[in-house]
Amino acid sequence: MVTPSRIALARKRRGMTLAQLSDRSSISLQSLSNYETGRTAPRSATLNKLASALDFPAAFFQGPPLEELPADGISWRARSKTSPRVLDAARAAGTLGATLYTWIAESFRLPAVDVPSLGRPDPETAAAMVRTRWELGEAPAPNMVHLLEAHGVRVFSLDPDHAEVDAFAVWREGVPFVFLNTLKSAERGRFDAAHELGHLVMHGSEHACSGPEAERQANAFASAFLMPRASVLGHMPSGAHVDQIIRGKRIWKVSAMALTYRLHDLSLLTDWQYRSTCAELSRLGYRSAEPESMGERETSQVLTKVFAALRTKGVKPSAVAAELGLTSEEMNRLLFGLTLTTVAGGGQQTAPTPTRHLSAVSSPPSVAARPPSNPVPAFARP
Amino acid sequence: MEYLHDVLRAGEAARRTAVPNDPTGTGGRRAYEAHVRTLRELHIEREGWARLVHGRLELVCNADRSMAMGVMVGDAATGQASLFPKNGRRRGAATGQVTQANEGEGAAQVQTALFVAGAGPRGVSLSEEEAAALKTWFLLSYRTKVGDAVRVGCELSRPKRFVDGFVVEWGRRIPLPALTMDGIEPLNDDGPGEIDIPVDFR
Numbered sequence: 001m002v003t004p005s006r007i008a009l010a011r012k013r014r015g016m017t018l019a020q021l022s023d024r025s026s027i028s029l030q031s032l033s034n035y036e037t038g039r040t041a042p043r044s045a046t047l048n049k050l051a052s053a054l055d056f057p058a059a060f061f062q063g064p065p066l067e068e069l070p071a072d073g074i075s076w077r078a079r080s081k082t083s084p085r086v087l088d089a090a091r092a093a094g095t096l097g098a099t100l101y102t103w104i105a106e107s108f109r110l111p112a113v114d115v116p117s118l119g120r121p122d123p124e125t126a127a128a129m130v131r132t133r134w135e136l137g138e139a140p141a142p143n144m145v146h147l148l149e150a151h152g153v154r155v156f157s158l159d160p161d162h163a164e165v166d167a168f169a170v171w172r173e174g175v176p177f178v179f180l181n182t183l184k185s186a187e188r189g190r191f192d193a194a195h196e197l198g199h200l201v202m203h204g205s206e207h208a209c210s211g212p213e214a215e216r217q218a219n220a221f222a223s224a225f226l227m228p229r230a231s232v233l234g235h236m237p238s239g240a241h242v243d244q245i246i247r248g249k250r251i252w253k254v255s256a257m258a259l260t261y262r263l264h265d266l267s268l269l270t271d272w273q274y275r276s277t278c279a280e281l282s283r284l285g286y287r288s289a290e291p292e293s294m295g296e297r298e299t300s301q302v303l304t305k306v307f308a309a310l311r312t313k314g315v316k317p318s319a320v321a322a323e324l325g326l327t328s329e330e331m332n333r334l335l336f337g338l339t340l341t342t343v344a345g346g347g348q349q350t351a352p353t354p355t356r357h358l359s360a361v362s363s364p365p366s367v368a369a370r371p372p373s374n375p376v377p378a379f380a381r382p
Numbered sequence: 383m384e385y386l387h388d389v390l391r392a393g394e395a396a397r398r399t400a401v402p403n404d405p406t407g408t409g410g411r412r413a414y415e416a417h418v419r420t421l422r423e424l425h426i427e428r429e430g431w432a433r434l435v436h437g438r439l440e441l442v443c444n445a446d447r448s449m450a451m452g453v454m455v456g457d458a459a460t461g462q463a464s465l466f467p468k469n470g471r472r473r474g475a476a477t478g479q480v481t482q483a484n485e486g487e488g489a490a491q492v493q494t495a496l497f498v499a500g501a502g503p504r505g506v507s508l509s510e511e512e513a514a515a516l517k518t519w520f521l522l523s524y525r526t527k528v529g530d531a532v533r534v535g536c537e538l539s540r541p542k543r544f545v546d547g548f549v550v551e552w553g554r555r556i557p558l559p560a561l562t563m564d565g566i567e568p569l570n571d572d573g574p575g576e577i578d579i580p581v582d583f584r
Contacts, residue, residue: 146577
C-alpha cells in the first residue's frame with residue numbers, strides 16, 4: 001500500500017516540482033498528481049520508476065503516513081531570498097530527521113525536554129533565565145550541541161547541499177528540533193545553535209517565529225546567551241582593539257564579529273570604534289570567515305553514542321536507514337558533520353571539519369528488510 | 383580633546399595591525415600614518431579645516447589659515463605639566479621653520495608654493511605672508527605598555543625654540559589626560575567542562 005503523503009514528501013525533499021518529477025520519471029503529470037492526492041495508487045512498476053527518480057527506496061513509500069514538521073512553526077535562519085522550494089526541501093529533510101529520532105527514542109532513553117517557553121521577556125532577560133535554569137551562571141557556554149541535547153533538544157544536520165539555509169528550529173508535539181548547517185565555522189555553528197535556542201524559548205507556538213523582528217530577537221538572545229554581560233564586562237576592556245577582540249573571542253568561542261557586536265551593544269565600543277573595528281575585521285577576512293577559528297566544530301553526543309551503542313549490537317547505520325525506508329546517503333545527510341559518517345568501503349570516520357565530498361556514500365543502500373510500520377528494531381525487543 | 387583621543391586611538395589600532403613578519407618599525411610607522419590621517423579627517427569633516435603639506439610637515443590647518451596642527455612623538459614627560467617634554471626623535475628643518483613662524487620670526491624659506499598644484503581637494507597651500515603668520519601646534523604623544531594595557535601620555539603644544547633637531551622651549555602647552563587602554567582579563571579556569579549525556583538502551 002502506497003502512502004500518498006510520502007510521495008509528496010520525497011518530491012519536496014528533492015526540491016522537485018510535479019513537472020520536473022514527471023520529466024524525470026516518465027510518469028504523466030496527471031498520474032503523479034493523482035498519486036499524491038491518493039486518488040489512485042501507482043502499480044509496482046510505476047512505484048519503482050518513482051522511487052528511482054526520487055532516489056528513495058520503494059519501501060519508503062509504503063510506510064505509514066509521516067507527520068510533517070509544521071510549516072508555520074519553523075524559524076528559518078536563511079538568506080532572505082531563499083526560495084520556498086529550498087525551504088520545503090529542508091523541512092522535508094527535517095521530517096525525516098524527526099522520524100529517525102522517533103525510532104531512536106523507542107530504543108534509547110534520551111534526555112527529557114527542559115527548554116522553557118518564555119515568550120514575554122526581552123532577549124537579554126530570556127537568555128539570563130535559561131542560563132539560570134540550566135545552572136550556567138555567567139560562565140562561557142559549554143559545547144552548544146551537547147548543551148541543547150542534554151536539555152532534550154533533538155539536533156540534526158542540515159543537508160550540506162542547502163548552503164543558503166543556516167539553521168532552523170521547530171517544536172513538534174512538545175519536542176524541540178534544531179537543524180544546523182554543519183559546513184560553517186565552529187564559532188558560527190555555536191551562534192546558530194544559540195540563535196535557534198532563542199527561537200525555541202521566545203517564539204514557541206503562540207509567538208511569531210519568523211520575520212526581521214524575530215530574527216533580531218533570536219540574534220540578541222544568542223549574543224546574550226553566549227556572551228553574558230557580566231562576563232564580557234569582566235574580561236574585555238573598554239575600546240578593545242582588533243587584536244584584543246581576536247584573543248577575547250576565544251574566551252566565549254564566538255566569532256570576532258559577534259564579539260564586536262556584543263561589545264558595541266554593551267557600550268564597550270563607541271559607534272566610531274565599532275565601525276572602524278568592523279572595517280578592520282572585514283579587511284582581515286572575518287566578515288565572511290573565521291581566520292583564527294577554534295577549530296573543530298561541535299558535534300552531537302547523543303547521535304554519536306546511539307550509533308556507537310547500535311554497533312555494539314551489530315547494527316550498522318545502513319540497517320537503521322533501511323528500517324526507516326531511507327537510503328544510507330539520506331540518513332548520512334541528517335548526521336553529516338555531527339557524528340560518524342559511513343564512507344565508501346564500509347568504513348567509518350568522524351567529520352570534524354566537514355567538506356561536501358564526505359557526504360558521498362558509494363555503498364548501495366540495503367533493501368529494507370521490512371517496512372517501517374513496525375518501528376521497534378529487533379535487537380530492542382524484549 | 384575628544385578628537386585628539388580618537389586620533390591616538392586610531393594610531394594604536396593601526397600600530398596593532400603590524401605582525402612579527404613586518405619590517406622592524408612597521409607598527410610605529412603605521413601609527414604615525416594613522417595619526418596624521420585621522421587628525422586631518424576629523425578636522426576636515428567636523429571643523430571645515432584643510433589638509434596642508436607645509437615644507438615637509440604633514441599638517442591640517444584651519445579655514446582662515448592662521449593655525450595648523452601636526453603630530454609628534456614626545457618622551458616620558460609628555461602630558462605632565464610639571465615636566466618638560468622633548469620630541470623623541472630628531473626632527474628636520476621644517477619643524478624649525480614653523481617654530482620660527484610661531485615666534486613671528488618669518489618663514490620666507492618654507493616652500494609651500496611648490497605644493498600649490500598638488501594641494502588637491504580639501505588641501506590648501508599658503509602664501510608667504512600666511513606662512514609667516516601661521517601658528518603650528520603639535521599633538522605630542524608618548525606610548526607605554528604594561529602587560530596588555532597601554533597608556534598614551536599626550537598634550538597639544540606649540541614649539542617656541544628649536545635647536546639641533548629638538549624643541550627646547552614651548553610657547554604654550556595644553557596637557558591632556560592620558561589615553562589608557564586596558565588589557566584583556568584572561569580566563570583563569572579551564573573554561574566550561576564537558577557535559578556527559580547518558581544515552582542508554584531502554
